[in-house]
Amino acid sequence: xxxxxxxxxxxxxxxxxxxxxxxxxxxxxxxxxxxxxxxxxxxxxxxxxxxxxxxxxxxxxxxxxxxxxxxxxxxxxxxxxxxxxxxxxxxxxxxxxxxxxxxxxxxxxxxxxxxxxxxxxxxxxxxxxxxxxxxxxxxxxxxxxxxxxxxxxxxxxxxxxxxxxxxxxxxxxxxxxxxxxxxxxxxxxxxxxxxxxxxxxxxxxx
Numbered sequence: 578x579x580x581x582x583x584x585x586x587x588x589x590x591x592x593x594x595x596x597x598x599x600x601x602x603x604x605x606x607x608x609x610x611x612x613x614x615x616x617x618x619x620x621x622x623x624x625x626x627x628x629x630x631x632x633x634x635x636x637x638x639x640x641x642x643x644x645x646x647x648x649x650x651x652x653x654x655x656x657x658x659x660x661x662x663x664x665x666x667x668x669x670x671x672x673x674x675x676x677x678x679x680x681x682x683x684x685x686x687x688x689x690x691x692x693x694x695x696x697x698x699x700x701x702x703x704x705x706x707x708x709x710x711x712x713x714x715x716x717x718x719x720x721x722x723x724x725x726x727x728x729x730x731x732x733x734x735x736x737x738x739x740x741x742x743x744x745x746x747x748x749x750x751x752x753x754x755x756x757x758x759x760x761x762x763x764x765x766x767x768x769x770x771x772x773x774x775x776x777x778x779x780x781x782x783x
């Protein structure tokens with residue numbers, strides 16, 4: 578039985594999980610599968626195509642039917658699902674951040690987020706841009722988390738430099754909390770801003 582494209586992508590994700598993004602090569606995937614290099618190339622053409630398919634596979638499995646109905650809860654649930662999916666794979670945030678992926682799972686996530694916002698009454702532009710904003714938020718904080726084995730360095734709690742008075746005053750908070758707590762704070766700020774925009778739009782119509 579021949580090797581399928583799905584098997585190639587799965588093998589590439591295994592290389593990612595075990596060795597990291599920098600070690601994902603066509604040859605490493607071929608070795609993982611126990612096939613010739615040309616077999617992998619026949620399915621995915623080149624490394625860039627392989628990375629695109631891997632990034633889309635990271636976002637597989639979204640269950641739209643399981644999402645809550647209220648738009649705010651739905652937006653939060655989508656963002657949290659996306660973050661969990663990326664955290665489940667080593668270096669996945671860096672993988673996704675470096676690509677413009679136009680594949681089914683990526684489209685499905687974006688379509689679901691945008692439709693949620695359209696149904697809530699937002700304009701097409703606001704829905705599209707809010708989708709990007711939330712996705713960038715997820716990628717940014719998750720990439721930082723995956724790049725470091727520890728939270729913000731403890732030395733930040735003792736930062737005290739007269740040249741940076743505001744940073745010195747807030748230093749203890751810069752080091753406080755987990756990545757999860759900071760993500761939830763940032764996500765809440767996004768939802769609050771969207772709610773304010775929706776309220777403003779409603780006021781203009783009255």
